[in-house]
Amino acid sequence: MKKLILIAxxxxxxxxxxxxDDDKEESLIIGTWKTTDYKAISGxxxxxxxxxxxxxxxxxxxSKYTYRENGKFVGEYFLNIQTGQCGNTSFPExxxxxxxxxxxxxxxxxxxxxxxxxxxxxxSKTEMQILVDDKxxxxxxxxxxxxxxIYKKQ
Numbered sequence: 001m002k003k004l005i006l007i008a009x010x011x012x013x014x015x016x017x018x019x020x021d022d023d024k025e026e027s028l029i030i031g032t033w034k035t036t037d038y039k040a041i042s043g044x045x046x047x048x049x050x051x052x053x054x055x056x057x058x059x060x061x062x063s064k065y066t067y068r069e070n071g072k073f074v075g076e077y078f079l080n081i082q083t084g085q086c087g088n089t090s091f092p093e094x095x096x097x098x099x100x101x102x103x104x105x106x107x108x109x110x111x112x113x114x115x116x117x118x119x120x121x122x123x124s125k126t127e128m129q130i131l132v133d134d135k136x137x138x139x140x141x142x143x144x145x146x147x148x149x150i151y152k153k154q
Contacts (some may be wrong), residue, residue: 004128028123029099029106032066035151043143050138059086065151073097073108123147124152 040049054061062078076090083100096109104120133147 020029020112026069027067027099027101028125029067029120029128030069032149032154033128034064034154035060035149036152039129039148039150041146041148042139043134043145044135044139044141049145055079062086063090064154067099071096071098091152121148127151128153 009033014063036054038052038054040051042049059079060141064076066076067073068074073095077093078086078088078090080087080089080091098107098109099105099120100107104123105117106120107117108115121129121131122127128151130151131146134150135144136147137143138145138147150152
């Protein structure tokens, strides 16, 4: 009887460990994102100074940015760097990325070398805000404001 109880307890602990592993939450950054807006936020009081919605037809809006669970980032750009023209053909770029949730930073690496580090201002299931600049005074009050690039999850 004691052996049956021990076996039952051991089985329960194995099942509960597996359940914990299955319950791991996927990082909010995982998925495909598109740029939709730019915003300027007042450094003085946090109010929105301006918001610029990017038209659906704009080349920036056509581009997609995918963060995969395996640490790969794929950017699909429609702006031809050589001609400066927006086309219907995407120019994919793939590299590694690391998202540090506590520091709110995304580090992009190519062949093990850091290419860029960007600051995530905020991140939810549906929206990501990237801090583009925090040194310019957009409203003339003498206090640097924040420029944010807004992405929506697809």
